[in-house]
Amino acid sequence: MTTFRIDFKSGKAVYLQLVDQIRYAAASGALRPGEPLPSIRPLAEELRLNRNTVAKAYTELESQGVIETIPGKGCFLKENQSQFTKQARHAILTKEIDQALVTAHQLQVDNKAFLALVQERVDYFSSKNANSKEGK
Amino acid sequence: MTTFRIDFKSGKAVYLQLVDQIRYAAASGALRPGEPLPSIRPLAEELRLNRNTVAKAYTELESQGVIETIPGKGCFLKENQSQFTKQARHAILTKEIDQALVTAHQLQVDNKAFLALVQERVDYFSSKNANSKEGK
Amino acid sequence: MTTFRIDFKSGKAVYLQLVDQIRYAAASGALRPGEPLPSIRPLAEELRLNRNTVAKAYTELESQGVIETIPGKGCFLKENQSQFTKQARHAILTKEIDQALVTAHQLQVDNKAFLALVQERVDYFSSKNANSKEGK
Amino acid sequence: MTTFRIDFKSGKAVYLQLVDQIRYAAASGALRPGEPLPSIRPLAEELRLNRNTVAKAYTELESQGVIETIPGKGCFLKENQSQFTKQARHAILTKEIDQALVTAHQLQVDNKAFLALVQERVDYFSSKNANSKEGK
DNA sequence: GTGGTCTAGACCACA
DNA sequence: GTGGTCTAGACCACG
Numbered sequence: 073m074t075t076f077r078i079d080f081k082s083g084k085a086v087y088l089q090l091v092d093q094i095r096y097a098a099a100s101g102a103l104r105p106g107e108p109l110p111s112i113r114p115l116a117e118e119l120r121l122n123r124n125t126v127a128k129a130y131t132e133l134e135s136q137g138v139i140e141t142i143p144g145k146g147c148f149l150k151e152n153q154s155q156f157t158k159q160a161r162h163a164i165l166t167k168e169i170d171q172a173l174v175t176a177h178q179l180q181v182d183n184k185a186f187l188a189l190v191q192e193r194v195d196y197f198s199s200k201n202a203n204s205k206e207g208k
Numbered sequence: 209m210t211t212f213r214i215d216f217k218s219g220k221a222v223y224l225q226l227v228d229q230i231r232y233a234a235a236s237g238a239l240r241p242g243e244p245l246p247s248i249r250p251l252a253e254e255l256r257l258n259r260n261t262v263a264k265a266y267t268e269l270e271s272q273g274v275i276e277t278i279p280g281k282g283c284f285l286k287e288n289q290s291q292f293t294k295q296a297r298h299a300i301l302t303k304e305i306d307q308a309l310v311t312a313h314q315l316q317v318d319n320k321a322f323l324a325l326v327q328e329r330v331d332y333f334s335s336k337n338a339n340s341k342e343g344k
Numbered sequence: 345m346t347t348f349r350i351d352f353k354s355g356k357a358v359y360l361q362l363v364d365q366i367r368y369a370a371a372s373g374a375l376r377p378g379e380p381l382p383s384i385r386p387l388a389e390e391l392r393l394n395r396n397t398v399a400k401a402y403t404e405l406e407s408q409g410v411i412e413t414i415p416g417k418g419c420f421l422k423e424n425q426s427q428f429t430k431q432a433r434h435a436i437l438t439k440e441i442d443q444a445l446v447t448a449h450q451l452q453v454d455n456k457a458f459l460a461l462v463q464e465r466v467d468y469f470s471s472k473n474a475n476s477k478e479g480k
Numbered sequence: 481m482t483t484f485r486i487d488f489k490s491g492k493a494v495y496l497q498l499v500d501q502i503r504y505a506a507a508s509g510a511l512r513p514g515e516p517l518p519s520i521r522p523l524a525e526e527l528r529l530n531r532n533t534v535a536k537a538y539t540e541l542e543s544q545g546v547i548e549t550i551p552g553k554g555c556f557l558k559e560n561q562s563q564f565t566k567q568a569r570h571a572i573l574t575k576e577i578d579q580a581l582v583t584a585h586q587l588q589v590d591n592k593a594f595l596a597l598v599q600e601r602v603d604y605f606s607s608k609n610a611n612s613k614e615g616k
Numbered sequence: 617g618t619g620g621t622c623t624a625g626a627c628c629a630c631a
Numbered sequence: 632g633t634g635g636t637c638t639a640g641a642c643c644a645c646g
Contacts, residue, residue: 085415085630096310122631138314161315162325168311169329170232172304177235178274178288179297183330189298190326193305194319221636248619258638263619271407279493279619280645357621368578371585384634394623399634410586415634416630424588433587434597440580441601442504447576449507450546451569455602461570462598465577466591493645530646 078119086121090129095138098149102200109139109147214255222257226265231274234285237337245275245283350391358393362401367410370421373473381411381419486527494529498537503546506557509608517547517555 076093078086097103112130116123130147133139141147176186212229214222233239245266246254252262266283269275277283292300312322348365350358369375381402382390388398402419405411413419428436448458484501486494505511520538524531538555541547549555584594 087630092310095314096306098314125631128630161317164315165308165312165317165322165325166329168304168308169326170333171228172301172308173329173333174228174232174235175304176301177333178231179292179300180288181297181301183334186301187326187330189301190305190323193302193309194323197306197309197313198319223636247617249617259619260639261637264636266619277619278645280617282618359621364579364582367586368582371582383632385632395634396624397622400621402634413634414630416632418633424586428587433589436587437580437584437589437594437597438601440576440583441598442605443500444573444576444580445601445605446500446504446507448573449605450503451572453569453573455606458573459598459602461573462577462595465574465581466595469578469581469585470591495645533646536645 076119087125087129091132094133103149105149105151107149111146212255223261223265227268230269236333239285241285241287243285247282359397359401363404366405372469375421377421377423379421383418484527495533495537499540502541511557513557513559515557519554
């Protein structure tokens with residue numbers, strides 16, 4: 073069971089936080105392709121959000137091709153099929169990695185420590201994915 | 209000489225784009241500690257922004273402890289002295305690294321390719337820093 | 345209900361006067377943690393200030409960690425959780441106490457009278473805090 | 481020998497910092513009534529300030545009645561003669577003490593610790609005054 | 617010349 | 632309704 077956390081103080085739009093967390097859940101394996109997402113109304117209640125806000129997040133995810141909405145049935149996680157070329161994918165990733173590198177420099181975390189931390193997180197994600205594939 | 213680019217269509221606040229780029233310039237060695245940043249008015253003209261927008265970016269950078277501003281004299285890049293504990297620094301970095309990892313998974317970039325890309329960016333930053341320390 | 349007073353002739357920046365007064369209200373118990381601050385627009389009207397000036401004060405307070413602002417909802421007083429070490433807190437306080445001591449000497453107020461005055465103010469704050477915790 | 485420190489990053493006007501520090505020196509006994517202040521030009525050089533800035537500080541001090549300028553001879557610390565009533569003096573002091581109390585509350589320093597710190601600073605100032613009256 | 621403050625008025629995103 | 636961003640233009644203090 074995945075649970076989402078909304079940070080009202082982050083300054084980031086609430087619906088975008090939901091989008092990120094659902095993408096995160098999908099990436100980490102907590103949500104598997106084909107699985108249904110939580111229904112809008114119960115989720116809105118649980119997170120103490122307006123239904124419109126949750127709906128907006130789902131709309132955004134559908135336009136990003138992450139989920140699929142079937143009227144009357146619900147929303148489902150799509151098989152992820154990257155629609156970008158290898159080059160485009162690397163461009164997007166490079167931007168995010170650079171962001172982290174800039175922060176690392178600012179925090180005076182040296183390259184070796186940075187790479188170690190990246191390796192640690194990669195391992196952490198791998199283990200979560202492995203678990204969710206086995207059990208449940 | 210560093211030059212900044214503003215993307216008016218990105219949806220991201222203009223002043224935050226400036227903040228990111230200046231932090232990037234500092235991390236990559238294009239701006240060195242103690243060096244003066246471009247003056248607010250000329251920079252605003254060059255980027256076709258309002259004076260206040262540039263000033264807001266500089267204010268934000270100062271409150272982040274990245275630059276130091278001396279009224280009547282100008283703004284200068286501070287010696288970066290991280291005031292965070294090792295633990296706090298790792299927490300901040302972990303968040304940014306996870307962000308990139310989620311994106312990687314979304315783009316179906318596997319761990320091996322991801323790590324290779326990270327290594328590549330680390331090397332790239334290192335070389336830029338090395339260059340700016342030698343000559344110019 | 346707290347009310348703020350702006351002195352346009354003081355020479356001190358208007359937005360900083362607001363910052364000080366809100367911090368004062370928080371310290372004296374007139375504003376309690378979690379409580380909403382006055383909305384920017386109505387407050388600006390009441391004080392006959394521009395919206396941006398009030399917003400600047402609130403932005404400053406947020407970056408100081410005194411308040412929390414949730415776009416679309418409002419600004420709220422944070423639970424105060426001092427992130428400084430005991431040593432750092434004393435250093436900050438010492439600076440302000442010395443300031444008062446210098447003034448006392450300048451005004452030829454002797455130590456005994458000074459200490460009495462400090463005690464009086466401490467008691468005054470304590471009583472205000474006590475009141476606001478009981479009733480209303 | 482008193483030495484002054486200018487903090488360019490404080491945001492406070494440089495000449496006002498000088499004013500405060502000279503008042504501080506007078507309060508702590510480092511400067512005694514009737515003593516000459518440093519000449520403008522050497523002091524400006526030592527602090528790496530513009531001569532105008534130092535002159536402005538001295539002008540301000542003279543208008544505050546702290547020093548006395550005798551053309552051709554220099555500037556001298558006046559006998560301090562408080563021109564305020566007891567009530568006025570307490571009003572001024574109360575404002576500064578409250579300032580410190582607000583900060584203390586913000587930093588979650590309790591009354592007992594606050595009073596102890598005040599006592600400590602009072603003692604510290606007293607000892608400095610005593611020393612400068614004896615020796616030199 | 618520098619940065620800092622303030623006003624006025626506009627548009628946007630979010631709840 | 633809320634706060635956030637941006638522009639335009641004015642005045643001030645400091646060096």
